[in-house]
Amino acid sequence: MKPKIINFPKIQDPRGNLTFLQYPNPIPFEIQRVFWTYDVPGGEIRGGHAYFKQQEILVALSGSFDVVITNADGSTEKFSLNRSYYGLYLPPKTWRHIENFSTNALALHVSSEVFSKDDYIRDFEDFKKLSNEH
Template sequence: MSLIKWIDFQTLGDERGSLVSIEQGKVVPFEIKRVYYIYRTAEGVSRGYHAHRNLQQVAICLVGKCRMVLDDGVTREDVWLDCATKGILIEGGMWREMHDFSEQCVLLVLASAPYDEADYIRNYEEFLAITRQSRIATSLQC
């Protein structure tokens, strides 16, 4: 099963241009509590390198492109975000990295909660240990 969960946004428009409307509870599967965007990322700089314990996010590349790496502690997949009408759902417990930002890249992120440093896992080895413990606990319940 793929870690990549795409969300397609409906495009509206006519000869004047296009419009994408994003509404929580319709296409975004959570209440949006925070919105931020990443831009002017210098060439060769990568971002992310963390997981969230509970936070859910949708990442949408509005302009340009970047490569997103998702890792659940067992599987690691990467995908290009390069379309303003498609987002990627990132659930809690998922390590993420962003690489290869194009010069004009603008990456929009919708989040299910306000910023909370306690929700971050910033060390990859700690992330692997937590996911290992979670898998063991789940297998013992069955």
């Protein structure tokens, strides 16, 4: 699979809209962990890694940020997230970093795995080797 935007259900109401996530639709995995990043100082970059097994969905609950996917050949693809009713699906073995956070940006991370430091691929050269094996 490739990274892709997933649209979430949007229930519109004059009193305020509601959006939800649930398995198996639209989330393609059982949720094992949820975390969020916030108060990211201007100019900072988050991420800079991939996972062996973890699938993830990133959602801009508030504000905006860009998710940059880097392929093993060095080519990149940028996804700008700025609405709470869609998210970016990231399959395993997807190298990413997050940049260009707006003031008060709030990023929700929905994961298929519980935290494991052993699931991280932190060196891009290791990531390239792993990608070239498949």
